[in-house]
Amino acid sequence: MYIPKDLDDALEYLDKNAPDAIPIAGGTDVLIQIREGKLKPKVLVDLSGLKSQLSYVKRVNGKIAIGALTSVAELDESFLVKDKRYLGFADVSAKFASPILKPLATIGGNIGVAVSASDYVTLLHVLNVQVKLVSVKGERVVPLEKLVVEKRTLAKEPNEIIYEVLFDELLENSSTAFMKFDRREMIITGYVTCATYLQLKNNVIEDVRIAFDRVTRRIPGRAKKTEDFLKGKEFSLDVIRQAYNEVLPTEMKRKSDFRASAEYRLDMSKVMMKRALLKAKSRIEGGV
C-alpha cells in the first residue's frame, strides 16, 4: 500500500511503478476484482486521502466540474440533485448499488470501471462530458466517448488518473433522466439502463441525447441515429414510438445472456427510452 502525501506524490509514484501499482479510491470495484483473482496488483496507491483536493461539485465559467473522488453520497448532497436540469444524477443515485456503497463509490471510479453497468458513464454520455486526466507529464482533456473505448478498457496510460469531469451547464428549457430496470429494486445490474437529455421549445425537440448501457460495444454509448431522428420533431408518443421502432433497432445490437434475451433487452430499451424521455419532459415542464 502506498499512501501518497498529495496528488503530485501519487502521480510520481504511479509514473515509476504502474502498472504494478494501481490507484484505489472507494475500492468497491478494485477489491472485488482482486477477490476474484482478476486483478493482482503489487501495490495499491490509496487516493482516499486526496479527497480534499479531488472531491467537489462546482460551477466554473458556465461549466460544471465534478472532482473524480466525489462520492455518490456527496453527489446526493450537492446542488445537482436540487436542480431540475440535473435530476438525472438523482435517478442514477436512487438505483445505484445500495445505500451502503454510496459513501465509498466515486464518480471517477465509475468511469474507471467502464462496464455497461457503470451508470454514471451512461448519464455523463448525454451531458457531452469531457474528462480531465493528469499525470507527471501534465494534464489533458478528452471526451468521455474517446476515453471509455470497450469493457474495462480506457484510452489512458497507467500513470494517468482521472482528475475531474466537465460539462456545459444545461439550458433552462432542458433536463435529464435515467432509468434502470431489473427483476428486483436494488443491488442490480439492470437489464437495460437509459439516460436522456432533452431540450424542448414549444414542445419541439430542440436537442436530445440518448445513451444506453449498451448500444453496440460492451460499454455505455449513445444512440445517435435515434437522436438525429428525433431532433426538430414535435414531442409526442407517436414520434418516440417511431424513433424506437424504426431507428433504434438499426443502431442497437443487444446480446442474450443468462439474465435476459437480446429480444427482451431491445424491447426494454424502447420502453425505458420512452419513460426517460417522458420523465425529462415532465421535469422541464413541472420541475419534478
Next chain:
Amino acid sequence: MTQTQVQEYPEITITLNVNGKDFTVNVKPYERLIDVLRYKLGFLSVKEGCGRGECGTCTVIMDGKLVPSCLVLAVQARGKKIITLEGIAPQGKLHAIQKALLDTYAMQCGFCFPGVIMAAYHLLSKNQNPSEDEIKYALSGNLCRCGSYLRFVKAVKLAAEYIRKGQVYFDLKKVPP
C-alpha cells in the same frame, strides 16, 4: 496454471477510533477494516456475509457515513471514527431501535441485525420522522433471508416515535426478557 509468489508485505501501523476509544494496530496492507474490527479488536457484532458489499451484514458507520467494512481497507480507515453495534448505546442500555426491534418481535436468526441496526441508527440520527419509503430505501442494502423486512419498517417507525418522545435509551434491567 498461474504462478504466484506469496509475498511478504510489511505491516503498517494505524490508529483508529472505535466507539469512542482510540486503538493502534499493525495491519497488513490487504487487511480489511472488517478483519481489524472482528479479529484484532474483538468487535464481533460486525459480521461477514459476502465480503463484497452486497449483503450489508458488515455495515458500520465511518466518519458519519454508512459503509461496508468488508470493502474498506484497514489502512483507508486510519484516523477515522468508527461506530459499531457495540457502541450505539452506553453500557447497560438499549438504543431506541434495539428496543423497537424487540417490541415488534422482529428477531429470527439475528445475523443480519447488526447491519440493519446500524443502517436504521444512521437513518434515525439524520431523520426522526422517516416515511415508509425512506425507511425501505435506507435498509435496501441489508439482506434478510429469514424475512423480517416488514417488521424492520414497523420497528424503525416505532423507534422514531420513541426518539421524538425523548426516549433514546432504555435501561436493560427494565426490559422484559
Next chain:
Amino acid sequence: MASSHAEYVKIVEEMFERKKEFRLIGQYVQRWDALDKILGRARFTADHAYFFKNLVYVHAVRAKYAHAKINKVDVSEAEKVPGVLKVITHKDIPGVNDVGYVLPDQPLLAYGKVRYIGDTVALVVAEDPYIAEEAAEKVYVDYEPLPVITNPLDIVSFGGLKEKEHTLIHDERGSDVIARFRILKGDVRKGFKEADVVVEGEYRTQFQEHAYLEPEAALAIPEHDGGVTIIASTQCPHEARRAISRVLGLPFAKVRIVVPPVGGGFGGKEDVANEIGAKAALAALLTGRPALVMHKREESIIGHSKRHPMIARYRHGAKRNGTLTAVEAEIILDTGAYASLGPFVLWRAIVHSTGPYKIPHVHTEGVAVYTNNVYAGAFRGFGNPQITFAVEQQMDKLAEELGMDPVELRLKNILRNGDRTVHGQLLDHGVGLEETIKKAVEATDWYRKRAEYAKQTGTIRKGIGLALLWHGNSIGAEGADYSSVTLIINRDGSITFRTGLTDFGQGSTQGLIMIAAEILGVPPDYFRVDQPDTSATPDAGPTVASRATAMGGNATLVAAYKLRQRLNQVAADILKCSPEDVEIHAPDVYCKSDPSRKIRWVDLIEECFWRGVPLQEFGYYRAPKAVWEDETGQGEPYFTYTFGTIVAEVAVDMETGKVTVDRVTTVYDIGKVINRVGAELHAEGGAIQGMGYALMEELVHDENGRVLNPNLYAYYIPTIMDAPKEIVALWVEAGYRRGPFGAKGLGEPSINGIAPAIANAIAHAIGARITSLPITPEKVYLTLKKLGKIKL
C-alpha cells in the same frame, strides 16, 4: 402397534383432550436469545475464532472441471510454501472417505474423479487464510475431462422415465438414477375415460440457493484424548457426529459437535456440516491445532446443496361438475452431483404429488437423477414447493376449462375429516383445510376481486390467485422418527432446557420452552437453553421436516408432564390438598380450592431436593411408524398433515412484465398455535422467500457445469424494497391429537404455497399462464408479446 400404547403417546393424547385453558400457549413471547442477539453478543461459529490462539486455516482446492477423471494429484509444491502446514488429500483420511447423508455416494475428498465444480480435491492447511489460498494454486491436478451433463433429460426421458445411454457420473453405482417412487391407485385409463375435461401441462422449476446470511463455518479443536470438538454452523449435530466419526474412524464418544447460534439454515445446513466439520477435524487432528473452515459466499453457493429443480408433466381429468377423476404425472428431479437428501426429497414430492384432494385414480411416478450440476438436497419444502407449483396451476387450469371459480373447484375435491388420502390413509380428524379456504376467501374479498380484475385495461393490471397446500409433518418413512429433551429444575428454581434440536432463526425452541412453562406453571424466563451439544444434549433427531414443534414439543410435553406430577405430589403433601388441586403459578404454588394455602416455587423445589424427589426428566417421543408400500405408494406416509391456503395479490406492469406482490394472505392450519411470534414470522418469512422463488431467484449453470451467478449480486433474493407491501397471517387450529396440545409443524408449509399462488394471480392478471420458475419479467413480457398483447 406397540408404540400407540406407549406411555408417552398416552400423555400427549391426555394433554390434548384435557387442557383447554392456557396461560402462555398462543401468546406473544419474546425469544430466549433475543436480547443477546440484539446486543450483538451472540456468538456465531466464525466469531469463536477470535478466542483461539494458534488457529490454522483450511482452504478447499476445488475441481477445475464439472466432470473429469483424476489421474494424479501433486501437492508437493504447495506443501513447500512457507506458512503451509499440510496439504490433505483422500489418502490422509483415517476412516471412510464418504459424507453422504442418505447414500454413501459422496467422497469428502475427491478420489478417482470429480463430479461437479465444487468437489474438493485437496485441503490446504496454513497459518494464514491468504497463504492457504495462494498455495492452493500450487496444487497440480492431472485431469482427464469427461462429458458434462447439465440437463436431467439427458439421463432419463419422459414416457416411462427410463435411463438413457450416457457416460455415467456415478459409474461406481452402475446407474445415475438414485431413486424412484410412485403412487398407483385405481386405473387412470378408466379415470380419464370418465373425465369430461382433461388438462395437461409441463412445469419446470429452478435451482434455488438458500442464501442464508451466515456462510458455513466449522472450527475444530483437537482434544487431549485424540478426539475432537467441532463448533459448527449446522442443523443436525448428531447426524454430523455420525458422519464425521465415520470419516475419522473414531467412536461417537470422541467426536463432539457443539452448535452455537446459526445464521439461517432452511435445510442448507442439514448435511454440509458433515463435510466441513470433517474437513476442520482432519486438519485439527493432523496439525494438533484448532482449525477453521470458513466459506466465502462464492464458495458457500457452490459448496452446499440446492433445491432440486423439477421437470414435471401432469394430466388432470375431471367431470363437468368439477370432481376429479384421474391424475397422472411424471416427475424428474435433478439431484446434481450427489444424492444428499435427494431420495427423501423425491419421496416427499411423490407423497404430496396430487395435492390435498380426493382422487379415485392416480398414477404419479418420479425419479431423481444425477447430473454434473451443483448437488441438490434439503431446502424448506423438500420437493413440495416444486410439486405444489405444478398441481395448483393444473387445478386453476381445470377451473378455467370448466368455467368454475378456482375456489369452487377446490371445495369440490378437498380432503375433509373422514376422507382417505390418495395413499389410502384415513384422516379421521385434524383436517382444517376447508376452514383455511373460507378464512382466506373472506379476508381477501376474493370473489369481488376475481370479477373486477377480469375487466381491466391500462398499464398496471392486478391479479388475485390462490393455492392450497398440505405438508406431512416430520420425516415420515425416511427413518426412525424420535425426539428427546432433558428438563432439569435446578435447586434455585431455574430450569435448564437441553435438546439436540437446533435453532437457525426459526425459534422452535421458544415453543418448546412455552410448552414446558405452561405445564410446569412457570414463566418462560425461568428457562435457560443450553446450546445443542452431542456430549450434553440428547439426540433429538435432525432439526428438519417441520418436526421441531411436533416432535420436540411432544418430548418436552412428556418431560414436563412427569415433572409436574412429582411436583404436584410434593406440593399436595405440604399444602394438604389433593395433587389435582395443586395450582402452580410461579413464583407461587397454592391450592385451587383454597388459595390461602400456598408456598413459593423456590421452597417447593428445595423441599423436593430434601425429600429426594428427582427434578430432572428425560422426555422422549417416538412417532407412529410410517407405512409405505413401494410398488403402489399406499399406506400412511405421515402421521399428520399441516394444511394451508395462500392468496396472492399482484400487480403486473404490462409494458415490462414486472410483477409486484401487493399482498400475501396466508391461512395455515397448524393444529394449535404455540409460539405466536414464531408462527407469524414463519408466515412472513416464508412468503418473502417463496416470492423470491417465484419471481427472481435462479442459480444458473453454463454447459460446462459452472455456476454463472455464485454471489449475492447476481443471484437475486428479495430486498426490503421487493417485499410484499402486506402479509396477513391467519390461523386455523384443527388439532392433531398426538401433537403437543394438538400442534403441527410450520417450518416448511410456510413456503410451499407461495409461488403457485403468485403464478395463479399473474395468470389472472394477464390472461395467460407461465409454467416455469422463476417468473421473470421477461417471461411475462414475452408471453404477452406472443399473444399480441404488447403494443410497443
